Amino acid sequence: MNILIIGGGGREHTIAWKLAQSPNCGKLFVAPGNAGTHEIATNLALGVTDFEGIKQAVLDNSVGMVIVGPEDPLVNGIHDFFLADAQLQGITVVGPQQAAATLEGSKEFAKEFMKAHNIPTAQYDSFTAETVEAGCRFLETMKSPYVLKADGLAAGKGVLIIEDLAEAQDELRQMLVGKKFGAASQKVVIEEFLDGIELSCFVLTDGKNYLTLPMAKDYKRIGEGDTGLNTGGMGAISPVPFASAEFIKKIEDRVIKPTMDGFQKSNLPFQGFVFIGLIKVGDDPFVIEYNVRMGDPETEVVFPRIQNDWVELFQAVGTQTLDQHQLQIDPRTATTIMAVSGGYPEAYEKGKTITGIESAEDSVVFHAGTQMESGVVKTSGGRVLAVTSFGADHKEALSKSYETLEKIDFDGMYYRKDLGFDL
Ligand code: AMP
Numbered sequence: 001m002n003i004l005i006i007g008g009g010g011r012e013h014t015i016a017w018k019l020a021q022s023p024n025c026g027k028l029f030v031a032p033g034n035a036g037t038h039e040i041a042t043n044l045a046l047g048v049t050d051f052e053g054i055k056q057a058v059l060d061n062s063v064g065m066v067i068v069g070p071e072d073p074l075v076n077g078i079h080d081f082f083l084a085d086a087q088l089q090g091i092t093v094v095g096p097q098q099a100a101a102t103l104e105g106s107k108e109f110a111k112e113f114m115k116a117h118n119i120p121t122a123q124y125d126s127f128t129a130e131t132v133e134a135g136c137r138f139l140e141t142m143k144s145p146y147v148l149k150a151d152g153l154a155a156g157k158g159v160l161i162i163e164d165l166a167e168a169q170d171e172l173r174q175m176l177v178g179k180k181f182g183a184a185s186q187k188v189v190i191e192e193f194l195d196g197i198e199l200s201c202f203v204l205t206d207g208k209n210y211l212t213l214p215m216a217k218d219y220k221r222i223g224e225g226d227t228g229l230n231t232g233g234m235g236a237i238s239p240v241p242f243a244s245a246e247f248i249k250k251i252e253d254r255v256i257k258p259t260m261d262g263f264q265k266s267n268l269p270f271q272g273f274v275f276i277g278l279i280k281v282g283d284d285p286f287v288i289e290y291n292v293r294m295g296d297p298e299t300e301v302v303f304p305r306i307q308n309d310w311v312e313l314f315q316a317v318g319t320q321t322l323d324q325h326q327l328q329i330d331p332r333t334a335t336t337i338m339a340v341s342g343g344y345p346e347a348y349e350k351g352k353t354i355t356g357i358e359s360a361e362d363s364v365v366f367h368a369g370t371q372m373e374s375g376v377v378k379t380s381g382g383r384v385l386a387v388t389s390f391g392a393d394h395k396e397a398l399s400k401s402y403e404t405l406e407k408i409d410f411d412g413m414y415y416r417k418d419l420g421f422d423l
């Protein structure tokens with residue numbers, strides 16, 4: 001079976017790395033891919049929302065399965081595009097249809113879904129430019145800090161957490177009336193602040209059955225001690241030490257099962273990965289958000305721990321036979337550390353030569369923002385490499401990743417040295 005992966009980050013390199021290990025994997029393509037996927041697959045120079053280009057590549061290369069990495073093509077309806085096309089109908093697409101992808105594309109839609117299906121989440125209300133003054137009064141009824149969320153996709157920047165009431169009211173006006181996040185903030189969800197520790201839960205579903213993947217925790221802030229600006233993710237750990245079997249059972253009963261039932265009842269066709277962003281408040285799980293894809297860098301620790309044949313698992317998603325599979329999970333801890341470009345998540349330079357990747361011994365180096373230029377690996381993005389290692393616990397795994405990172409270099413390279421500090 002020839003397979004195409006859509007995307008070009010660390011998540012897609014990791015998925016490609018797993019698929020390439022399967023005897024059932026035919027030719028493997030990644031669009032657009034990076035210097036890491038270039039080593040193990042054929043990169044195709046296509047944009048992730050260039051559906052016509054993707055169609056042509058699928059037909060030209062007899063691709064039988066498409067794995068969609070990022071949210072953009074899903075929210076834009078890539079799965080529906082395949083279903084509506086006579087030549088593409090029979091091809092397995094891993095990733096939900098547009099109606100279900102709206103769970104990530106609209107925060108209000110996700111909150112309504114949770115309310116309708118009794119899934120624990122923060123209290124909320126949503127507002128538009130017409131109701132901005134009601135929104136300001138609503139804020140007066142809430143306790144500080146105030147959580148304001150742009151309804152639409154805002155590249156991870158659309159959530160503001162503000163201590164001061166007047167400042168929160170001012171931000172609400174800027175979002176709704178001042179169009180701070182453009183179309184993404186035409187609506188704003190205001191919600192109760194939840195105080196706890198976050199974790200990421202992943203579920204693979206075929207639309208009928210599902211498998212719960214190992215839990216993971218990612219580190220979003222650029223600075224040590226979880227300070228500074230939000231990033232796409234600076235590192236991750238799996239399993240999560242504070243997610244006991246008892247707590248995972250609560251997640252299963254209160255969140256995952258009602259979510260899966262909710263897909264049926266609300267008629268949301270979902271074949272793919274559900275990423276449930278959770279927060280542990282006391283001993284109870286609450287949902288912060290849904291994403292309709294795997295997390296990045298969580299994939300770089302979750303996938304290496306799953307020993308199954310991933311071509312078989314993805315085929316089972318297509319044939320709705322996931323109930324015939326059980327996950328085989330490596331009990332060891334996996335950690336990944338992201339090496340990023342100097343300046344990220346603000347302005348940074350690209351095109352820096354990366355050295356030392358081949359000297360990694362006890363780690364796997366997944367590429368994110370890298371590009372092959374005349375046989376040389378160069379930086380091409382903010383998050384550049386994810387260095388994954390295994391250990392008996394997160395400390396042992398992290399020390400291997402740090403050791404590997406000491407051998408890798410590019411101009412301006414930065415990584416956090418405190419992952420796991422809160423565990
Ligand atoms: P989101 O884009 O919804 O994942 O929000 C981004 C980040 O904001 C989350 O990862 C949390 O750290 C934080 N956050 C979002 N909603 C809440 C909430 N209700 N209470 C506390 N923190 C929140």
Ligand code: GLY
Nearest residue numbers: 218233295296297
């Ligand atoms: N690591 C968080 C995300 O993928 O959105």
